[in-house]
Amino acid sequence: MEREILLLGNPQLYEISEDVKKEELEDLRPVFEDMFDCIKGIRRDYGFGRAIAAPQIGIKKRLICILTDKPYVIINPTLEFIGDEMMELMDDCMSFPKLLVRVHRYRHCILRYTDENWEKQEMRMDDDMSELIQHEYDHLDGILATMRAIDNKSFVMKKYANPSLSK
Template identity: 30%
Template sequence: MIYPIVVYGDPVLKKEAQDIEEGSIDVKKLAEDMFETMASASGIGLAAPQIGMSIRMFVVDGSPLDDEEGEEDMSDFRKVFINPEILWEDGEEWVFTEGCLSIPGIREDVSRPERLRINYLDENFKEHEEEFDGMKARIIQHEYDHIEGVLFTDYLTPFKKRILKGKLANITKGKCDADYKIKLPKKK
């Protein structure tokens, strides 16, 4: 099932998500739906809040990046992260232009540490503790931010936020170009 993507302005995107109790939901089916939703929107990561669910789960698939010359091997980077916890981040901060399915049409430079260690459960509720670096770490950091209620625009300078204010307001109203189904914030 393909879910609509919740866009900027919806409170679920700014809320810290809740842990998932084993057996409380069908995480395998949800993961399958999230991968399908992400692929249909040409994404490389998708967090549950982006489909309106305030739970600590995200999926990543870096394989679309594998075609890019000089990039790290992303062909095997397809994972489900449930109740993740970043244990540490370190290394040089590096800047990369990020985008987000919940903020269509806006891409901005974001600085993040190059490495991390994360503890998480997979779709079988098997525990893992792994280290990632480079683009894999960045994708995880971006999606992890979603379950913490943080968007990449939160890292921008006040000046940059002022410049984008009108575009962000338009996204909230549905005045944006997205070639996938979106869900607008409920009007107050």
């Protein structure tokens, strides 16, 4: 089910999420599917979207779903940054789909998490995937890309990626 995504300014987006407990896993499985449906809906409506964090749909749990080469369910993630190399980019977000924010992110990181089978996983993430997981991880701590803006001129409004969608 495609749930409503909370928009910039909603106070729930600024709250810190709680760890998922193993006994909650089965009850959360429908939420995983809802999150993947939200990614597909944003892609349909705005032409972007690879991942979503549970707080964006009002679920205060440390849970991220990524839909790239395959679907990933990321539970209770931790990040370790590799080196000091940073990159500057224009970040977008499902919670403010027509706004881009210029931010700095680490170029490389290691993601450690529990998957949907409650098995420990570890992945090295570089460049765009490193940026993506940092963005989603921030949501778990109540941090939005707007709060990481490089300066007060780092905001750009965008049009729909697909001109046939703009009205």
